[in-house]
Amino acid sequence: MAETEKTTVAATEAAPVKKAPKPASPGTQALRKVVSDVYAAAWTAKEKGEPVGWSSSKFPCEIAEALGLAVVYPENQAAGIAAQHDGERMCQAAEELGFDNDICGYARISLAYASGVETTNESRRVPMPDFVLCCNNICNCMTKWYENIARMHNIPLIMIDVPYNNEVTVSDSQVAYMRAQFDDAIHQMEKIAGRKFDEKKFEQACANANRTAKAWLKVCDYLQYKPAPMSGFDLFNHMADVVTARGKTATAEAFELLATELEEHVKNGTTTAPFPEQYRVMFEGIPCWPDLRALFKPLKANGVNVTAVVYAPAFGFVYDDMDSMARAYCKAPNSVCIEQGVEWREGICRDNKVDGVLVHYNRSCKPWSGYMAEMQRRFTKDLGVPCAGFDGDQADPRNFNQAQYETRVQGLVEAMEETKKLKEARA
């Protein structure tokens, strides 16, 4: 859900940079280009008079891809705007329109933009939508957010409803419900595109999405190595590609290129992380995009590398056919039950050998943050690692306090140190 175009936090474009950033690797450059191309394609389509859609991050992109429709992603746009410090102004603009400051920061930024408030982040300007694609597997706020955009512009809203699943498995009836909605979405989108759905193109888009997912998972898996060949914060940035372009060949190729680079780092015992790794943590939740530098600073100072993020299992889904695709889209961080959520997270914590967990209680994302207190308790019980939580926001900087965050990180580091000593003493 959260993603930007930037490469590393150390080399962030989000704040004034004193030192020149290190040149990005070919894999990272290729990933950046993929996202830039998505935005450029939308502008080209608009100029040609073709329809442009705005889509939620986990709407089945394969359909629009097969129909050749240009689509951009407001979540990625909002993250980019927030990271460039234009989020607060956009959030306030939405509040002036009557949207409460309690709702998601991405939604507020997007709604402000949809209403005509221009962003200062030129790279994240998008054409106004001719249709919107909403899949509420990612959150329920999404439904109202997209309904509002559709109403503002008087355009079609293609909705795929994914009910919250209180079981780990996806039932056949749920698959049938999803399939029927897919069929309806295809029918509606054919009308928008002005062409018939092409099965061959759809198969190709699915093949691309599967290839991208496998390459994404491979990249994520490199965080299992000690030391990790990269900072896990990079994954947040690479999420931009998984969100905006997972149905494209170029995305799969870019991730595969990045994987070969990481393989080389592992062979050589090198890393792109800008500090020696002393501790490994899972970072839970979307980062505070406006405060990336503040977020990263105490982690770097204490040698804490993020080696696990839930996006790996949450977005790395592989499927064989339409039914398994429907099952895959039922599984997003906020649409699965706590048992599934814990299993995902504890799996990557074990595989990626974390010493602790840092939880972002994200004011923008109540469904995600709401069950975190219970998850923290389970992480500590099941994994025997300390957990620290901090308050913040993915897009609205008014909800983050640097001093409070630093105390919690320092506390976590001290607790990880003591836990390590206790484990060593027991061994």
Next chain:
Amino acid sequence: MKTIYTMGIDVGSTASKCIILKDGKEIVAKSLVDVGAGTSGPARAISEVLEAAGMKKEDMDYILATGYGRNSLEGVADHQMSELSCHARGAYFLFPNVHTVIDIGGQDVKVVQIENGVMVNFAMNDKCAAGTGRFLDVMARVLEVKVEDLAKLGAESTKNVPISSTCTVFAESEVISQLSQGSDKRDIINGIHHSVASRVVGLANRLGVRDDVVMTGGVAQNGGVVSALQEALGHTIHTSPLTQYNGALGAALYAYQRASR
């Protein structure tokens, strides 16, 4: 063997506290100044503790800073640590069987889980100031009483006037409303103490509470809050006359550990 003198400085949000320890065991001197981070408080607290001990800064083998304003003492302190670890260490020194520390400071609430005298996990309040020392300061002002008199007045209460708002601002309005309805100040204070306790107990239970439970920080001096919390938690709560110095004590103990390496 050479005697080792260490200093712990706890720069909190509302007060600055210092302790000088001899050989990690004996408290030589302590000081407390009622202003904290970003003020003259830390420097004054250091001067006062040195004066009380009849020593100079150069006599200190190691100085360790903790608390909200710990990073402002770079150049003065040899090292900084979080107040979480320092409260754990201080409480362990005073109560060797401690497993849970509840610290209510000026602007935050911490619950620390302790194994063998060291912190292994913790939980802190969110950005809201409800349940903190600041909350009590605001309430005392509205009630026109001194914050140090809250415990005594609350103990004279004959009934509990519930203060249900968790937000400090809304609770202030609620207290004003109770006053205008003629409720007895002492009963309102009792309600305030229970309000703080209910806020803290949620955080403590989230982490898990294991005996012995020790309460530290300035608010631990308020017997009304301690007894309300004891009742809500269902655990005996231990406090010490040194409660307000506990963070500084822990810092001085960690300083000794580092100086003896």
